[in-house]
Amino acid sequence: MYQSFFALKFGLMFGLMLESRTSSFQSETISEGTIHRLSLYSRLLATLEEEGTTVVSSRDLSERINFPATQIRRDLAYFGQFGKRGIGYEVCALGRSINEILGVHVRRRIALVGVGNLGSALLGYRVLREHNFEIVAAFDNDARKWDRVINNVVIHNPDRLPQIVECEQIEIGIIAVPPQAAQNVLDVFVLAGVRSILNFAPARLSAPRRIKLRNVDFSIELERLSYFLQHECDTTSKSVV
Amino acid sequence: MYQSFFALKFGLMFGLMLESRTSSFQSETISEGTIHRLSLYSRLLATLEEEGTTVVSSRDLSERINFPATQIRRDLAYFGQFGKRGIGYEVCALGRSINEILGVHVRRRIALVGVGNLGSALLGYRVLREHNFEIVAAFDNDARKWDRVINNVVIHNPDRLPQIVECEQIEIGIIAVPPQAAQNVLDVFVLAGVRSILNFAPARLSAPRRIKLRNVDFSIELERLSYFLQHECDTTSKSVV
DNA sequence: TAGATTGTTAATCGATTAACAATC
DNA sequence: TAGATTGTTAATCGATTAACAATC
Numbered sequence: 001m002y003q004s005f006f007a008l009k010f011g012l013m014f015g016l017m018l019e020s021r022t023s024s025f026q027s028e029t030i031s032e033g034t035i036h037r038l039s040l041y042s043r044l045l046a047t048l049e050e051e052g053t054t055v056v057s058s059r060d061l062s063e064r065i066n067f068p069a070t071q072i073r074r075d076l077a078y079f080g081q082f083g084k085r086g087i088g089y090e091v092c093a094l095g096r097s098i099n100e101i102l103g104v105h106v107r108r109r110i111a112l113v114g115v116g117n118l119g120s121a122l123l124g125y126r127v128l129r130e131h132n133f134e135i136v137a138a139f140d141n142d143a144r145k146w147d148r149v150i151n152n153v154v155i156h157n158p159d160r161l162p163q164i165v166e167c168e169q170i171e172i173g174i175i176a177v178p179p180q181a182a183q184n185v186l187d188v189f190v191l192a193g194v195r196s197i198l199n200f201a202p203a204r205l206s207a208p209r210r211i212k213l214r215n216v217d218f219s220i221e222l223e224r225l226s227y228f229l230q231h232e233c234d235t236t237s238k239s240v241v
Numbered sequence: 242m243y244q245s246f247f248a249l250k251f252g253l254m255f256g257l258m259l260e261s262r263t264s265s266f267q268s269e270t271i272s273e274g275t276i277h278r279l280s281l282y283s284r285l286l287a288t289l290e291e292e293g294t295t296v297v298s299s300r301d302l303s304e305r306i307n308f309p310a311t312q313i314r315r316d317l318a319y320f321g322q323f324g325k326r327g328i329g330y331e332v333c334a335l336g337r338s339i340n341e342i343l344g345v346h347v348r349r350r351i352a353l354v355g356v357g358n359l360g361s362a363l364l365g366y367r368v369l370r371e372h373n374f375e376i377v378a379a380f381d382n383d384a385r386k387w388d389r390v391i392n393n394v395v396i397h398n399p400d401r402l403p404q405i406v407e408c409e410q411i412e413i414g415i416i417a418v419p420p421q422a423a424q425n426v427l428d429v430f431v432l433a434g435v436r437s438i439l440n441f442a443p444a445r446l447s448a449p450r451r452i453k454l455r456n457v458d459f460s461i462e463l464e465r466l467s468y469f470l471q472h473e474c475d476t477t478s479k480s481v482v
Numbered sequence: 483t484a485g486a487t488t489g490t491t492a493a494t495c496g497a498t499t500a501a502c503a504a505t506c
Numbered sequence: 507t508a509g510a511t512t513g514t515t516a517a518t519c520g521a522t523t524a525a526c527a528a529t530c
Contacts, residue, residue: 031497032465034497035464035465039464068499069511070498071497073511073512074497077513084505085505085513087512088510089512103468103470106467106471108463116365117358117359117365118362121357121358121359121362125443127443133460133463198459200459212469216462220277223280223345224276224455226347226374227276227342227343228276228437229453272521299488309523310487311522311523311525314487314489322488324488325487325530326529326530327485327486328486328530329487
């Protein structure tokens with residue numbers, strides 16, 4: 001009886017230990033904030049490497065990027081140990097590790113729908129390709145644009161989207177159409193199996209829960225700017241973003 | 242002696258009361274999240290009004306927009322009382338109140354720098370003007386574009402920016418230039434007295450603390466999408482944004 | 483009066499920050 | 507060994523959510 005009690009207790013303890021193990025290694029969810037800052041750290045480290053710096057402390061980073069040193073160390077701690085106590089971080093190695101975490105070395109294939117002014121601007125952004133985001137196909141309703149090539153990308157009839165998404169192994173969709181058409185484009189993407197979508201149209205869209213939908217919605221940014229102008233309240237402005 | 246003690250105590254109490262009064266009416270800082278949601282509520286209420294709905298409860302709103310009803314009530318409570326207990330909110334009145342809070346009725350005058358593809362797209366966005374954001378002047382380095390008019394907006398030599406910001410009473414600046422040029426444009430805006438700036442260039446910028454700088458930085462959004470793709474982790478995706 | 487729903491206070495949750503032992 | 511700086515645990519802070527009295 002004592003034994004079984006012990007076994008039960010031990011079992012529970014072991015269960016709990018396993019749980020906490022798992023949660024701190026694998027299933028612990030990482031906050032959006034952390035991911036956002038991680039991409040800022042990545043950029044900063046690239047700059048530091050260019051400048052010839054080889055080692056930085058979290059305090060150095062903190063001074064450049066304006067987040068508390070503790071937060072930087074905490075953010076990194078979610079993913080492992082990257083520094084040497086008493087020394088700091090090796091710029092080059094830390095940069096590589098963060099890039100690894102973010103998966104920036106993985107080439108991401110993108111389909112762009114809507115080749116108006118905004119879509120053309122996106123096709124022209126070198127930064128995209130530099131970050132391993134490759135627009136491999138574009139689509140537009142305007143038949144006169146079909147088969148034209150901009151920056152090595154062919155513009156297709158949107159009817160061909162599902163087929164091209166499949167054979168081009170496209171993972172990410174970008175919506176750059178007028179707001180009225182945006183929801184429809186999103187639905188087409190979802191049906192075609194694209195699970196990550198970036199929407200530039202100034203429209204509220206809805207998608208199934210399993211889809212990662214991000215809005216780059218500057219009209220909301222403007223509304224928020226407008227609020228802060230109105231209320232002359234500075235508290236949230238960041239000097240470096 | 243008792244009297245002075247009482248006076249002191251009363252004075253302190255009164256001071257504290259005033260403080261809490263002030264803080265709950267005026268100086269209490271409103272979180273970015275609340276402002277963001279407020280602009281979503283505003284859009285939703287406009288839709289509801291179009292649909293002919295006259296009264297909604299926080300629960301109705303909650304079901305449409307996917308935030309908890311309590312959060313909606315809390316967000317509104319920062320600014321006053323807008324509903325009737327047992328009834329709900331009058332769609333039209335609440336919409337007006339929120340728009341008042343956000344200041345959407347105030348016409349905001351904007352200067353746009355950079356009339357490439359992205360800049361042109363912004364000049365063409367009707368949604369901007371519909372939201373009372375008016376681009377009143379554009380600037381570009383390319384002399385061939387000077388004095389050309391796009392969507393009623395004249396393109397100027399950037400040297401004229403300070404002068405035009407002043408006489409056109411421009412409050413908001415938009416940066417739509419290549420990344421290398423972005424920091425310089427920001428500095429020019431700041432010197433010219435523009436305090437709210439929206440940056441579309443994929444570059445990290447720094448500004449004095451009093452400046453409200455927002456980045457509409459889709460390369461970071463892509464990096465975050467890429468992370469979530471990599472880690473096949475759904476937790477943060479929002480079905481409606 | 484009974485049912486509904488607000489506005490607000492209190493409890494919870496999660497993220498940020500401070501503190502510090504570990505260790506280079 | 508002394509000084510520096512990490513990685514991590516504990517404390518704090520702020521935002522979200524639950525609960526409920528007020529009241530339509």
